[in-house]
Amino acid sequence: MRLKNYYEDPDILHVGTTKERAYYIPQKPENLPSKMLLNGDWRFYYGEDPEEIPEGFYEKGYPSEEWHTIPVPGCWQNYGYDTHQYVCNYYPFPYRPPYVPKQNPCGAYIREFVLEASSIGKRQYLNFEGVDSCFYVWVNGEFAGYSQVSHSTSEFEITDLVTEGSNTLAVLVLKWCDGSYLEDQDKFRMSGIFRDVYLLERPQNHIQDIFIQAKLDDSLKTGVLEANWESTEGDLEINAVLQASDGNILAEEKVNAGCLRFPVDDPVLWNAEQPRLYTLTLDSGEERIVQQIGFRKIEIIDSVVYLNKVPVKMRGVNHHDSDPVTGFVMDREQVLKDLALMKQHNINAIRTSHYPSSPWFMEMCDQYGFYVLDEADLESHGAAEFYGGSREETYGDVIQNPIFYQAVQDRVRRCVHRDKNRTSVIIWSLGNESGYGVSMEDAGRWVKEFDPDRLLQYEGSIWETGGHKNDTSMLDLYTTMYDSTFDIEKYLNNPDWKKPYMMIEYAHAMGNGPGDLEDYQKIFDGNPRVFGGFVWEWCDHGVYMGTADNGKAKYYYGGDFQEELHDDNFCMDGLVYPDRTPHTGLKELKNVLRPIRAFLKDKENKEVELENKMDFTALEDRLYIHYTVEQDGAVICEKDLYPLNHPAHEKRSYHLDYTVPSSGICTLTLEYKTLKKEDFIEKDTVVGFDQFFLQKGGHKIKTTDSGSIRTEELKHYIYVEGDDFTYRFDKYAGAFDQIICSGCIYTTKPIQYNVWRAPTDNDRLAKLEWQKAGYDRIQACVKETEVKQLENAVQICVSLELAAAHIQPCVEAQVQWNVYADGTISTDIKAERNMEMPFLPRFGIRMFLPKSFSEASYLGYGPMESYLDKHQASRFGRFSAKVKDLHEDYIKPQENGSHYHTYEVSLSNGTGDQIEVYSEDTFSMQVLPYTQEELSAKKHNFELEEHTETVLCLDYKMSGVGSQSCGPELKEEYRLKEERMNYQLMIRFKSLRRK
Ligand code: IPT
Numbered sequence: 001m002r003l004k005n006y007y008e009d010p011d012i013l014h015v016g017t018t019k020e021r022a023y024y025i026p027q028k029p030e031n032l033p034s035k036m037l038l039n040g041d042w043r044f045y046y047g048e049d050p051e052e053i054p055e056g057f058y059e060k061g062y063p064s065e066e067w068h069t070i071p072v073p074g075c076w077q078n079y080g081y082d083t084h085q086y087v088c089n090y091y092p093f094p095y096r097p098p099y100v101p102k103q104n105p106c107g108a109y110i111r112e113f114v115l116e117a118s119s120i121g122k123r124q125y126l127n128f129e130g131v132d133s134c135f136y137v138w139v140n141g142e143f144a145g146y147s148q149v150s151h152s153t154s155e156f157e158i159t160d161l162v163t164e165g166s167n168t169l170a171v172l173v174l175k176w177c178d179g180s181y182l183e184d185q186d187k188f189r190m191s192g193i194f195r196d197v198y199l200l201e202r203p204q205n206h207i208q209d210i211f212i213q214a215k216l217d218d219s220l221k222t223g224v225l226e227a228n229w230e231s232t233e234g235d236l237e238i239n240a241v242l243q244a245s246d247g248n249i250l251a252e253e254k255v256n257a258g259c260l261r262f263p264v265d266d267p268v269l270w271n272a273e274q275p276r277l278y279t280l281t282l283d284s285g286e287e288r289i290v291q292q293i294g295f296r297k298i299e300i301i302d303s304v305v306y307l308n309k310v311p312v313k314m315r316g317v318n319h320h321d322s323d324p325v326t327g328f329v330m331d332r333e334q335v336l337k338d339l340a341l342m343k344q345h346n347i348n349a350i351r352t353s354h355y356p357s358s359p360w361f362m363e364m365c366d367q368y369g370f371y372v373l374d375e376a377d378l379e380s381h382g383a384a385e386f387y388g389g390s391r392e393e394t395y396g397d398v399i400q401n402p403i404f405y406q407a408v409q410d411r412v413r414r415c416v417h418r419d420k421n422r423t424s425v426i427i428w429s430l431g432n433e434s435g436y437g438v439s440m441e442d443a444g445r446w447v448k449e450f451d452p453d454r455l456l457q458y459e460g461s462i463w464e465t466g467g468h469k470n471d472t473s474m475l476d477l478y479t480t481m482y483d484s485t486f487d488i489e490k491y492l493n494n495p496d497w498k499k500p501y502m503m504i505e506y507a508h509a510m511g512n513g514p515g516d517l518e519d520y521q522k523i524f525d526g527n528p529r530v531f532g533g534f535v536w537e538w539c540d541h542g543v544y545m546g547t548a549d550n551g552k553a554k555y556y557y558g559g560d561f562q563e564e565l566h567d568d569n570f571c572m573d574g575l576v577y578p579d580r581t582p583h584t585g586l587k588e589l590k591n592v593l594r595p596i597r598a599f600l601k602d603k604e605n606k607e608v609e610l611e612n613k614m615d616f617t618a619l620e621d622r623l624y625i626h627y628t629v630e631q632d633g634a635v636i637c638e639k640d641l642y643p644l645n646h647p648a649h650e651k652r653s654y655h656l657d658y659t660v661p662s663s664g665i666c667t668l669t670l671e672y673k674t675l676k677k678e679d680f681i682e683k684d685t686v687v688g689f690d691q692f693f694l695q696k697g698g699h700k701i702k703t704t705d706s707g708s709i710r711t712e713e714l715k716h717y718i719y720v721e722g723d724d725f726t727y728r729f730d731k732y733a734g735a736f737d738q739i740i741c742s743g744c745i746y747t748t749k750p751i752q753y754n755v756w757r758a759p760t761d762n763d764r765l766a767k768l769e770w771q772k773a774g775y776d777r778i779q780a781c782v783k784e785t786e787v788k789q790l791e792n793a794v795q796i797c798v799s800l801e802l803a804a805a806h807i808q809p810c811v812e813a814q815v816q817w818n819v820y821a822d823g824t825i826s827t828d829i830k831a832e833r834n835m836e837m838p839f840l841p842r843f844g845i846r847m848f849l850p851k852s853f854s855e856a857s858y859l860g861y862g863p864m865e866s867y868l869d870k871h872q873a874s875r876f877g878r879f880s881a882k883v884k885d886l887h888e889d890y891i892k893p894q895e896n897g898s899h900y901h902t903y904e905v906s907l908s909n910g911t912g913d914q915i916e917v918y919s920e921d922t923f924s925m926q927v928l929p930y931t932q933e934e935l936s937a938k939k940h941n942f943e944l945e946e947h948t949e950t951v952l953c954l955d956y957k958m959s960g961v962g963s964q965s966c967g968p969e970l971k972e973e974y975r976l977k978e979e980r981m982n983y984q985l986m987i988r989f990k991s992l993r994r995k
Helices: 178-182 332-344 359-368 402-419 438-450 485-493 517-526 584-592 766-772 932-937
Strands: 035-037 040-047 068-072 106-115 123-128 134-139 142-148 154-157 165-174 197-202 207-216 222-231 238-243 249-255 259-265 278-283 288-293 298-301 304-307 314-319 349-352 371-375 425-429 455-457 478-481 501-506 530-535 543-547 553-556 596-602 607-612 623-631 634-641 651-655 666-674 686-695 709-713 717-722 725-730 735-741 744-747 752-754 779-789 793-803 811-820 825-833 842-850 855-862 875-882 899-908 913-928 949-958 980-991
Touching (some): 068 106, 123 134, 142 154, 178 402, 207 288, 222 238, 222 278, 238 259, 288 359, 314 371, 349 530, 371 402, 478 485, 517 530, 596 686, 623 686, 666 875, 709 779, 717 793, 744 842, 744 980, 825 842, 842 913, 899 949, 949 980
Parallel strands (some): 314 349, 314 530, 349 371, 425 455, 478 501, 501 530
Antiparallel strands (some): 035 197, 040 068, 040 106, 222 259, 238 278, 298 304, 543 553, 607 651, 623 666, 666 686, 717 725, 735 744, 752 842, 779 793, 793 811, 855 899, 913 980
């Protein structure tokens, strides 16, 4: 069909839409609905470009019966049309603003709706809450309008176009428009009507836009609720009622003037911990608008952000609207699930990256208590990516292009107007990664003038391009993304930089990570000027493609749809899997954000200091402490403690009551549990914990020294035999390759020296160096082997080097293997690292045990995987698990399931055989059904094949994981880079069959 080309005309953003307004759903008297939801199955015709759409498809009576149907809301790529593409910051089409490809996939939608006779004479407003990317609308064959800005509401008054009885609504949606240059967000690029569509039936004269502000004086004791509105046809008498949360009427007044002021004495304040809301009802007799509003005051005093005079911090996450089945579509149930999970993990803030979520999303945040950074639907990141492009050079090319000036204003204003009555919104954002220029500055000035009571931020303002001198005076915060803790300190130490500092993105949660949450939190908490941050990001974006033969869900990411241009698995960077199962990273975040922090002040006197990290809640109103003392992982004492009189932010000391036994590793664990049921959290739920070592001290291992041991050394092998065992030592491998004890074959492969791990997403740069150094294909090069007879054991001493073909050694080692008469093997590994080579992913040994060894038990940090820099969610204790459950199933397989700070691990086969490994000092342990090679090789978790044996890694150390997939380099202290490494292990074989 032929169309008026609005979609490549940046001067035409909307045709026939009403003036942008605040979101509300009006009610009729007697609570009759004024809203007719038009969601459901619509008839659908897909075209590769608008020419393919039948001419006149929008006419009433057009024969569309044969068309397929598609759900609205929905993204057509999820229903077999067009194809999925995941790109982060590239424009998916040639860069020729404002033009888009001629081949512009599009969808024609048709549905009917019926109006009763009673509706005629009323005003009818057609609302679309989200359509990607632009759309044309016809009602009964007449053109009703056009709109763009995917994540904003477009409202059309169609009063004159409708009739009693059946009406035809037709919509043509185009995949690309000039607005796509401003919607280059990191996401799967999906299209269609993806949010609610509805008709509002309203009286002739009604409130159009309304701005409600709950203001507080400086003492916070006097509040004033102010509302200002416009009505469609002048004077409109409104009965206004203000109610407290218990329903009590606080004020009531008839007003004509379009504004009201209700003073409220000593208002109950809103905050994310106690989201108390008042209800304002504006009733014209024919229509009622009900809005829930909270009193809160946000301000900056001496570079510190205060909410209600309390310094608060954003403990936030970035939230995209994303679901593996429904794509951009998120209904209330899906959102509620996300919000519930966030509350359960101590998250108090959300950045709606990089566009406003559904308008009712913010209402839910008001209700359940989240601080929201509401971001305009604006990103032109691709401008830094075209030929000759860079952030330094061309970042601002789109934003500074005068043809987009109006569009930038429109996008920012639409966001602010729609959500201006939402208490939860405390920060506006001009957008994400678009460079900076006059258009942004003007948009920012408008926001501050229109709504001075909220904060304004825009990270992209730190980039100066195109000869433009940036004016950032209207921005309240200095915001960055992915700064290292060192960068933050640099900012804080510069006396010229006065704005509060906030990280709109940090701790990139891709794959196994983030490993730096605790370090960031320390610097956030330690500096009042730091207003916290938002972890990137909430969920992995994948597309659900059914179930694989092994029963696993298949989630596709970039490249899986054969897209030529894509960003691989960079979309798999969430704290939750696509189905919302938490990653270990989310559990890590939960404990980093725990509402109490404890310090063992005086070990002798059993005195702990508790710091209430909540901003508004006294401890005694929410939590009690359950504490346990464990000896070698066994509970020897447990008690409850109920703090009293412990206000928010305060530190107070408490005496605990326990005795410490004279031996063993003893820990004290304090768990913070809820006193009562909360919205999303049951009573007695552990919301965080702290743990302290009361007594260290590893294992002294005894071996029997009686019994005979025979040895025989041949060219390739050394045989070591006792009464109940036969071991073979491979002189080429420098380790045992056959272990048979009490009739059980423990291994038939050489124990390997190991420096490799399946690269994590965060290793994406480090791994390039590691591969150059040959760490992924290391060989043990034995220099010398010597057998010695000790008093009670046989000792095999090996000196060896580890090196890959054609590469110099990265490690030189002296290893002693002792075999005792009871079959116990001990090893003492002394190694020196080649300091010219990169830090090591790990250093240790690897054993292959029969698959039947599938039950594990360990004394170390668990039950979650734990690393040098990622062990806040795990605690020291004794844990048992099936080997298959020790694997963390990242969508893109990678190193996982290691356990930091382990003293003991044992594996048993269910028929009475057991291998136990101990050390006097700690080591890192990993036991998995997969090899590191398999985890390195496969692109998706559902492709993983279990190894024929159980793989046991016993590492001197494993490097930390960090967050370098998009963040700073792994900190020095988390790298395995020491020159000398030394550790000992005792390996014991036990059989129930053996007496
Ligand atoms: C930054 C983006 O703002 C965000 O949308 C996302 O792409 C994230 O990082 C990475 O997952 S952009 C970054 C490439 C600097």
